[in-house]
Amino acid sequence: MISFAIYALTIIAIWSVMAISLNIQFGMTGLVNFGQILPFAIGAYAVGIGIEAGIPWWAGILAGLVAAPLVGLLVILPARRQSQDYWALITLGAGELFRLTMLNVPSIAGGADGVTISRLGDRNLALGLAVGLLVVAYLVGQRISRGPLGRMLRVIREDEVLAATLGRNPMAYRMKVTVVTWAMAAAAGILFGYVVGYIAPTSFLVTDTFLVWTAVILGGPGRNIGVVIGAAILILLSVSTRFMAEWSGLPSDLVANLRLAVFGLVLVLMFLFRPQGLFPETREVRDVDGR
Amino acid sequence: MKRNTMLAAIGAAALAMAGMSPVMAEDITIGVIANLTGQDVNTSVQMARGVEIAADEINKAGGIGGKTIKLIVEDSEYKTQEALTAATKLYDVDKVPAVIMFGGSSLMIAVAELAKQEGKVLINTSSSSAKLGDYPGTLFSILPLDDILGKELGKYIAKKGIKTVATVVPNNTFGLGVADAAGAAFKEAGGKVVKSVAYTEGQPDYRADMQSVVAAAPEAIISAGYGDDSRTIFKNARELGLNVPWFAAYPSIFTVENDAWMNGKLSGVDNGGYSNDTGKAVLAAYKAKWPGEEPLAHIYYGYDALKVLAAAMAKVGEDPKAIAAELPNAVKGYVGATGAIAWDDRGQRIDPPLDLIEYKDGKFETVGTIQ
Amino acid sequence: MLQVLVNSIVYGSEIAIIAVGIALSYSILRFANFAHIQYAVVGGYATYAGTKLGLPIVAAIAVGAVLVGGLAVLVDALVFSRLRAIAPEGKMIVSWGVALFIRAIIASVFGGSAIIIETSSSTIQVGGAIFTSLDLIVVLATVGFMVLLQLFLYHTRHGSALRALASNYDLAVTRGIPGDRMIRLMWFVTGAYAAIGGSLIALETRLQPNMDLIILLPVFAAVTIGGLSNVFGAVIGAFVLSLAQNVVIAVDFGSLLGGDPWFVPSQFRDYIAVLAMVVVLVLRPASVRPANA
Structure with a gap:
């Protein structure tokens, strides 16, 4: 039982980091990234490709942490010209292009077959690293949220023109956010690779992006602690339904499908009845310099 | 708060179920x-x-x-x-x-x-x-x-006097493994692979994939795959007039789409135990x-x-x-x-038992055994 | 090459009839509805259920179209209508939740395995190109329904009202057009069209609950190429995309460049769709004025 709990906590911590990353992008800055899985996949694949190429483990990790923000800067560029719903489709496409490349070009990272990563055998170490990463991500998220940067991001989110009239360049802020959050998501992806020990295209689907979105919407966009709890609820829901399936005696495929139905329902009901999430962002009235 | 409610619910369900659980110590x-x-x-x-x-x-x-x-x-x-x-x-x-x-x-x-x-x-x-x-x-x-079975498949096709083939397999380890092993054995026996298709699983339509095979005009097809996809593949192949024999790894896991069209056309190497x-x-x-x-x-x-x-x-x-x-x-x-x-x-x-089987009159018949 | 054209037309037809619904709802509500593609899947299953109950196929499709039209209106009444004021991207996320829910319910009821609707079709050969009678029906049905939509939008009062709402919603409402009622009509039409498209795909191939995830990208690519809010643009987008996908795979790039024959592997079809979508979105005229100009 104990190692199952440790494993579940590790997975929760990893997806919480993803939720914080998306929260800074969407909750604070208003960036609608439907390709949130992309930096995660880049991080994981950097490690996998690094192992295939025989470079030292730290070099693979470094490559992931550098590559993801660079790709992010490329993806954010069209946000200068296109409104957020168009940009969302661009990010969705970017994530899929990466996945389809990995799937269809086996010489890069094994195609559909994927690549093996030497797994972190020690469960406690894996949990320690995941929680450590979560704490760092949370502190970064809080620092951004509480600091002058966070206040400026919220101004951009609410009124881009106002931000510009204040003499700030919204695009420069968005690029900063992208660099930080994509590196964060890449770190989660790297750890994911080492925890599951296997990298294949099926781990990086559009549906995974929406899992993170559900966590953020559930917890409350804008609040870091909220989205962490949101991610925790989702993973616990997913894990606990496995036990319910067994106890209920219903056919396992029926329960598996009903579990996904609950996810959809949670997303819709939150939007309808509690759009601010379980843990709403507290609105502050201040001027842009924090006085 | 919601989480607590949920955990409580799970706990209650657990307690309720524990009493009547069919799991017994023995x-x-x-x-x-x-x-x-x-x-x-x-x-x-x-x-x-x-x-x-x-x-x-x-x-x-x-x-x-x-x-x-x-x-x-x-x-x-x-x-x-x-x-x-x-x-x-x-x-x-x-x-x-x-x-x-x-x-x-x-x-x-x-x-x-x-x-x-x-x-x-x-x-x-x-x-x-x-x-x-x-x-x-x-x-x-x-x-x-796959390499054992794929190799035998390649040799079998070459023995039939066929010179050119196209491989049509799903884009996964199983499919590519069969295509590689069978293709290599076929080439070794003097044949030529004129087209390699690795299709994406679960597509509603494989017309474009099969069209590229038609264009390459092979004498036969080497194939592998699972039920639902194979059915669509056969349908598109039939509609495009691709009337060449299919040689498959595990033909029995295919779903034949049209009995009359497939009659005598599908054969291959399969596990010899089922019968x-x-x-x-x-x-x-x-x-x-x-x-x-x-x-x-x-x-x-x-x-x-x-x-x-x-x-x-x-x-x-x-x-x-x-x-x-x-x-x-x-x-x-x-x-x-x-x-x-x-x-x-x-x-x-x-050393799995390997049989050669052929699709005839709506079912597979064993026509030989590979030693 | 004629065959490539035929293949493109058939695949384009399958995509087009679904794509128009997304463009229609986008034009009026600025809402890229992910659930729309799931409506198509529900339509396919409704047709399947209809044939199981003994209905002839055409009747089953018609009943399915009405039911799914009703479903689209119901989903709007329960969910989307309460969220008219939120940002377009928020609507997209909600529609994802709706799609996930419907997909899981379909899988619970019908099972996750693929389902086949048995049809009989004959092969037709025209000048070296081969297609089936079913292909012909699919293409003719698509053309027919497009003409019907054209007549509806441009030659009826309701159609004009919808177009007025699309070009300027607030103005149209102040001029006395009943906005809410027209939106319900719009949902019914898009739902019914999705169901017809989904049924045609089901007849051509098969049904599975996650079919929406497979056709999501080609359909959105088609709508995007057509300009998102342009109904007939979406149709053209579907055919342009389909042609691009089929031609890129059919062309011998190796020989063109003077080397050994080399073709783009056929599994890159999806890749072409996604790439087309991204490129069109990046290159399209700016939708916001750069605030930092």
């Missing part, structure tokens, strides 16, 4: 991991049903040393993380000594790593990556490696339990997986280490629904 629990949602659902369900047939049979005959087998089936969603969640639960919470699993190598290898670390047993019924040989004493494959007495008994049990539902060959692999596992457990009990040590002995003399089983020292199945 049960032996065995885990099954299959993708019940996502892709390849049908084949996966078929394998799980094969395991179920074996469990029913064993329990009816008195179980293992008087204990009843209880199966716990978990969903992998065809995702590595979920497969690991399922496996961690089975090994750690349900304390099963062994898991029977259906899934691609991206799931199988991750679970094999875990099983090795936990000192447990994993029986593979579906994946055929060469990397699976890295887990001797942990992982045992019921499905033979023996055990195979026939499994088929009869399937038809009795799920009347009206079309069975696929995966039921035989699921069935054999549990049968050999049970044979080992009958001798040495529930200690996973002892089971792993006993398994290679347990299969000696066992003739299952997929024929006699022999493992090399890496737990990979070798």
